[in-house]
Amino acid sequence: MPIMNDTIQFNVGEHRLALEKALKLTPQDIVMEIREAGLKGRGGAGFPTGTKWLLALSAVAEKKFVICNADEGEPGTFKDRVLLDEYTNLVIDGMTIGGYAIQATEGIIYLRGEYKYLLNKLERFLDEKRENNQLGNNILGTGFNFDIKIRLGSGAYVCGEETALIESLEGHRGEARNRPPFPVNTGFMGYPTIVNNVETFASAAIIISKGADWFKKIGISKSYGTKLVSISGDCKKPGVYEVPFGISIRDLLKMVEADEAKAVQVGGASGQCVPESQFDRKISFEDLSTGGSVMIFNKSRDMLHILKNFMEFFVEESCGQCSPCRIGNKKLLEGIELIEQGKCSYTYLNELIELGKSMQLASKCGLGQSSPNPFISILTNFENEVFSTK
Amino acid sequence: MIKDKLSRTPVSQQPLIVKKEEEGGIGSFVEVEINGRKIQVQMGTTILEACRQNNIHIPTLCYHEDLCLAGLCRICVVEIEGMRTLQAACTYPITNKLKIQTTSEKVRKARRHILDLLLSEHYGECYSCHRNGNCELQSLAKEYGVDGYKFGHITERRHTVDRSSYSVIRDMDKCVLCKRCVRTCIDLQEVGVLEATHRGYDTTISTFYDKPLADVICINCGQCINRCPTAALKANDPSDEIWVAIDNPKKHVVIQTAPSPRASIGEEFGLPPGHSMTKQLNTALRWIGFDKVFDTNFTADLTIMEEGTELLNRLKKKLVEGDNNIKLPQFTSCSPGWVKYIEHFYPDYLDYLSTCKSPQQMFGALIKTFYAQENNIAPEDIVTVALMPCSAKKFECNRPEMHSSGFKDVDYGLTTREMAQMIREAGINLPDLEGSGFDDPFGDASGAGLIFGATGGVMEAALRTVYEIVTGREVPFKNLEITPCRGFEGVRQASVKLEGTLPEWNFLEGVDLNFMIAHGTANAKKVMEALVRGELENIHFIEVMACPGGCIGGGGQPIPTSPEIRKKRAEAIYNEDRGLEVRKSHQNPHIKYIYEKFLIDGPCGHISHKLLHTHYVKRGKFIA
Known part of the structure; x- marks a missing residue:
């Protein structure tokens, strides 16, 4: 339970x-x-x-x-x-x-x-x-x-x-x-x-x-009170925690005993992927906003694989109504498949990142406006890892 | 009186309407800044409307003037100062001071990305497409200077083309999912055959259980075709077979032309809406090789004689003989989309429909009997083509009961668009031609037959004749223009008092002849619901046209369509009527002739029943 x-x-x-x-x-x-x-x-x-x-x-x-x-x-x-x-x-x-x-x-x-x-x-x-x-x-x-x-x-x-x-x-x-x-x-x-x-x-x-x-x-300016976070992934004590707003990723990781963390996905599939260098960032509306999801990935995880999983989710879960979200997510996913095959040029990757930005701006609802987030943040923050192995 | 709502749009998709100051609202105008220009607009105006009023171009794709707002293609996005995301201009109501940019870098980039995405999913090439030159996606690609497929382009078909219907062909590989067809079918026509199914990337427009269009309750009105921005929907084009018949010297190919295509076909040749091309069209049809060019208005006049007599018979039976099996009000039956609608949606009310065939089918039956006899042509050698504004006419001529001549009464129904294509293919520029008249014996028609093309026209034509039959005098309207019949309100109701009746029609003395007019099946539904509730007991006659605006807005008419375009086409028809000598059906000399020579037992007599009347099928909504 x-x-x-x-x-x-x-x-x-x-x-x-x-x-x-x-x-x-x-x-x-x-x-x-x-x-x-x-x-x-x-x-x-x-x-x-x-x-x-x-x-x-x-x-x-x-x-x-x-x-x-x-x-x-x-x-x-x-x-x-x-x-x-x-x-x-x-x-x-x-x-x-x-x-x-x-x-x-x-x-x-x-x-x-x-x-x-x-x-x-x-x-x-x-x-x-x-x-x-x-x-x-x-x-x-x-x-x-x-x-x-x-x-x-x-x-x-x-x-x-x-x-x-x-x-x-x-x-x-x-x-x-x-x-x-x-x-x-x-x-x-x-x-x-x-x-x-x-x-x-x-x-x-x-x-x-x-x-x-x-x-x-409780909390910090503009983000008062506490937040319930559901922490999962590579840690010893996953679960639901009530934390004051303003808690840093580093402190969260300490709390759940995640020693080997390489990246933390804050805000679920549509959230931001935070690399180790940014673990001092804070859970708050002004910095890292989350509906509750915090997913921890340790050094053994393949970031491209994680990203692909997210994008498959969005291709499936887009309602299909507006064109940027319906087709855009598919194009981002196809881009990931090209990277996997070692066939994605930097030019095309940048084009896809620009497409992602247009999706953030022009999609009809929050789904399409946030679905490019993991694509942009993972490929920006983990570009070296993604491209060195492919 | 049935009130006509301003909009059938779901509440959630209606723009915010703010009352004008004089209606008790707060300040009615608001100042916005668009691209640095200060502009005053009415509160609640959408950004798109505000831009159009001020000649600022915003590209659109899913937006259509006739339809409720969708805001889903996102091609119309604009930047509003202070907002994180771009907003769809077509749906965003202006209620406060906004600073809007319609061509900023973000906007142009987003639009281009959206366009590239749509093109990547759009199968086929422009030069092998029937909408080449009249495609909104193609225009957008030109507008944005697209010269390649940035995100690839599909090369394999993913859907099979649905050719099951006599009227509408669906090619979902051309679909851009703007949902105009869905909104047309559900909101504008309230038929509801098409809807989006599946989700995300797999989303597609489909029918009930993905059944072929012919097997679902499609009424063939073709309104979806008129509003499709691409070639995903088109009418079932028989022009190849017509060319074959024309090229065959043994075949006697005759064409009848309905009143509204002549008011709209000029648009296909670059003329602005509202130019009648009646006489030039006749010449073009002869050049193409049709052996005879007849005027459907002739059988429109005949319809008035038959339908008017049927109405008077019903009134007599009910009012004088007290026959309670007689159903009133009598509904018109010349719109095949409406006929199929009532067959599907109100199958228990078919007795209210006039038994008269539509003018197209009356014509077919007469050509292969009366005309064949008079001219000594074997009916099996005659090919009858009907130029119609309509896609449902294609279904109608294929109904199994439409064989009263012993042959298929009308061989092909051809739309205005398809006719224009045949004319283009024959190398003719229609507006350049000298005019010519129709061929006898069906050449002369009255203005009453002509105005069938606009909503209310059948009613007006019928009143011109019925009133005169009953009273011996002309209908008391200036210039015979029965204005309550005209206009574009969804449901109209009016009455004409019958006074000073001839002895034979004494029972109608002092009676208010109450009539209603509805156009678009959504309005027909309102009328039918009122009938079901028992509220139409004192109504005698109701005209229903399946298409918004009547035939001038038919599913075979030139694309695009809009309330403004339909108004212009209607004006063209009314203007032509005004200039005609004979404007009452019963005064058409050829009508008198045919009742003397062929339909000798008169309107609604034995021969006319065999050839000019029909019966209907209780279809219901059962889908096998």
Whole structure:
């Protein structure tokens, strides 16, 4: 069973009263508290949660929705699973607080298809919350109505992108929408919707429970609080850790006893590959941003092989809608195959890196905008290794 | 009254519309800076619209004026100051002050990369492609000076060409996945035959379970062809077989030309939309070698006689005889796309359709009977070609029930585009030709038959005749222009009061003749849903055309199409009608002649039933 290692903020008992406390505040107060705490989205993109909630609160509509993005699909990320499994109450309360804050009445958990085994447990938990009057009509006697249902994803990586997720919830192909309009205006079924990561909701509950000032004491400027990271790869103690923002790669490696590390992929397949020379860089929104994935590679690993694995993933997982992502990823993968065969000239490699940059700029959604990241960072940072052996 | 929505676009893909100040909105204009030029635009205008209004060119591929926004080809990306990524100009609504660059280095490079990627996946060469010279991908390649394949070029076919349909051929190796066809089929026409399947690099546009187009519920309207930027979709071209027939001295090859191709074929020869080429076209067809050139408007007039009589019969049976089996409103049946639509989508409502064949099929039946007899030609030696604005006509002439002459009534349906190609191949520059008239005995037609080409035209033509039959007087509209029938609103409704009726039609005295007009099957669907809900009980007659704009926007018409182009084509038709001497179907002397000589028991009589009326197939949505 997954277990979270040393915790800083996620102490269940301590936050039991978060919901009760929240419902005594006004929605505006909650949004201000979240803004004050400087909470940023924990899913990877790092959009300020308070701003998102404020926009949704100020949108005028007959209905609003809260969606919990539990489609944890980024390779190497498995921290939301732990939250849903072991800290369910915090997540559900966070969603309810979010619902109250934007004055929504319905919440939806978009649960990753592979996490189906959690479904029954979650449903039982929601029933319990309803029995305890912490969900449903007139929550805790405050007159606030809010309920949550669970929908299962079907395994598409792109459905972790919030607008593709909404399309999928509406029964369409999982493809990103144009923005603007943003979901806070025009989201699920056209209604204002907030889509937040599992960890974001849990963090929001913690902020309401302990206050913004307490929260801001942890982390570094612009990146407050803690981050859950799921560490995997070549280390002795892989697992899910709660770390303060600002921790360096070097300290992370020490923590999980990775002695032979040559490279660390931060932020999953779509993240950055950090070489040893840059191990002093920090996990934070301003430097190395991650939705939680940290993958460690030791000196025995073939970086080109790792890159190929990532690019095969993107060729398969691109939704196929926009041309830069659909065809571009394939061209990058073919470039890797040329390198493998020793047939890729430097000129063509540079052309592909330029193509990658265009994909970052011109793709429709975050998938295509970040899929060239490993290509560019591995071939830039490990150029010598890649070309010396081929 | 059924309200016509402004847009069928899913909410998520609609541009943000901000109310004007006078409608209670906040300040309605916003200033943007495009390439250093300060420009005032209405709030909610997309960057693309703003640029077009100011003559700043932005390349597009997936964008189409008729369709909801997709923003997926990314060729229109522009740079907005302060934004990390480039934004698609076609979908980005301007709501605040923006500084936009449309030709910065980043923009040009990204566009070129996208173009190179698309070309790497695009099979074949331009010179062996029927869209050579009229291909949006080719134009882009020229615009960006492409002189090679930077990221390679596929040399092997990956898909087989689907030639199953009589009407539409799909070649997915030419597809650039702009999804215009998907949006046309789902959003514009609400038929929903095409959709993207698979994911990522394997994405392709496909049908239900990848079945051949002929086996799914395609209505053959061809609107997808009109909006395809490349050669992935085309009509099933019979021109080779027509050349063979022309070259065969034993064959008597006749052609009938529908009203709308003559209003649009000039576009294929570089003329701006809205130039009628009726007379020049006749000359060209003779030069090509057709033995006789007839006017489909003749059978359009005949359709009015038959369909108008059928309507009056239905009214009489229902109102006077109280026959409740009679179905009203009566729907027109001249649009084969609409006929197949109702057969698939509302198979239990086929009794509402007029039993009249379309003008094309009436013509075919008459040529191989009446014309053959009068001219002593063996019907088996006659080849009838129909020049139509339409891809569904190809399917229609192949329907097994269309053999009332004992032969295949119409041998080939030819689109405007294919005709233009035959004319080009014959070395003729259409606009240069001297004009000539149609051949007798079907040469003269009325303006009523002519206006069949635009949405509302059949209704207007029918009213001109029905009103006069019932009252003995001309329909009370200035210049016979029944304006409520005209225009491009999706669903229109109006009525004409029948007063001072002739004794025979006394039961209609004081009755408001209520009619509706719908064009595009999405609008037809609205009408049908209202019918199913029982809301159309006081409506008598409904015209439906499968294509937006009616025949002038048909699936066989020149590419491109847009609301503006369709408007121009319609104007050309209405102008031509205004200048004609005979503008009412029942006054066409040849119509009188044929009822005297051949269809001797009159409209809806025994002979006409055999030759000019048909029955329909309950198709439903079952796909084998």
